[in-house]
Amino acid sequence: xxxxxxxxxxxxxxxxxxxxxxxxxxxxxxxxxxxxxxxxxxxxxxxxxxxxxxxxxxxxxxxxxxxxxxxxxxxxxxxxxxxxxxxxxxxxxxxxxxxxxxxxxx
Amino acid sequence: xxxxxxxxxxxxxxxxxxxxxxxxxxxxxxxxxxxxxxxxxxxxxxxxxxxxxxxxxxxxxxxxxxxxxxxxxxxxxxxxxxxxxxxxxxxxxxxxxxxxxxxxxxxxxxxx
Numbered sequence: 001x002x003x004x005x006x007x008x009x010x011x012x013x014x015x016x017x018x019x020x021x022x023x024x025x026x027x028x029x030x031x032x033x034x035x036x037x038x039x040x041x042x043x044x045x046x047x048x049x050x051x052x053x054x055x056x057x058x059x060x061x062x063x064x065x066x067x068x069x070x071x072x073x074x075x076x077x078x079x080x081x082x083x084x085x086x087x088x089x090x091x092x093x094x095x096x097x098x099x100x101x102x103x104x105x106x
Numbered sequence: 107x108x109x110x111x112x113x114x115x116x117x118x119x120x121x122x123x124x125x126x127x128x129x130x131x132x133x134x135x136x137x138x139x140x141x142x143x144x145x146x147x148x149x150x151x152x153x154x155x156x157x158x159x160x161x162x163x164x165x166x167x168x169x170x171x172x173x174x175x176x177x178x179x180x181x182x183x184x185x186x187x188x189x190x191x192x193x194x195x196x197x198x199x200x201x202x203x204x205x206x207x208x209x210x211x212x213x214x215x216x217x218x
Contacts, residue, residue, distance in 0.1 A: 042210055096148040099148045
């Protein structure tokens with residue numbers, strides 16, 4: 001079964017760089033996607049691709065079976081759930097990890 | 107554009123009842139999908155559609171039906187609700203499966 005793995009929790013101090021790691025066992029994977037989800041709101045795409053990329057404070061690393069999301073100068077407002085997803089299959093649907101709850105300490 | 111809209115926002119059902127979760131998008135996206143979100147399980151794909159008249163099963167399709175008669179709408183039907191279907195349901199759309207998926211705000215369903 002295709003699976004995507006990420007840690008359930010990550011904690012960081014405010015102002016630091018926080019890294020959330022993701023790896024997968026999907027054989028025919030294409031892109032990685034990183035989503036941000038605040039409870040009660042719609043998940044929102046932060047960054048995606050099949051190569052290292054950056055969108056504002058969000059950097060994405062890329063290897064064939066793994067990716068990391070790096071959040072620069074993390075703030076208390078960044079405390080949320082971050083989902084890693086891998087695009088796969090003939091219809092290029094997304095397989096999501098279980099999500100990482102980020103805690104930011106003042 | 108309103109984006110992706112979902113109704114209702116909250117719903118409580120008794121076991122065995124049926125209902126339809128509504129999803130609509132006004133971005134003329136071909137690809138639409140339904141996910142359920144459960145603690146520790148992330149977002150799991152229930153059903154998806156690559157265009158009007160075409161639907162397919164995702165990872166957890168049992169107990170759910172979908173149809174796609176128009177590009178805009180992609181309703182999710184629960185024929186006989188079970189407590190195991192208590193979850194938060196998200197609908198999403200994208201121009202193609204490879205593009206950014208735009209999510210709706212979710213429907214929180216409780217089955218007692």
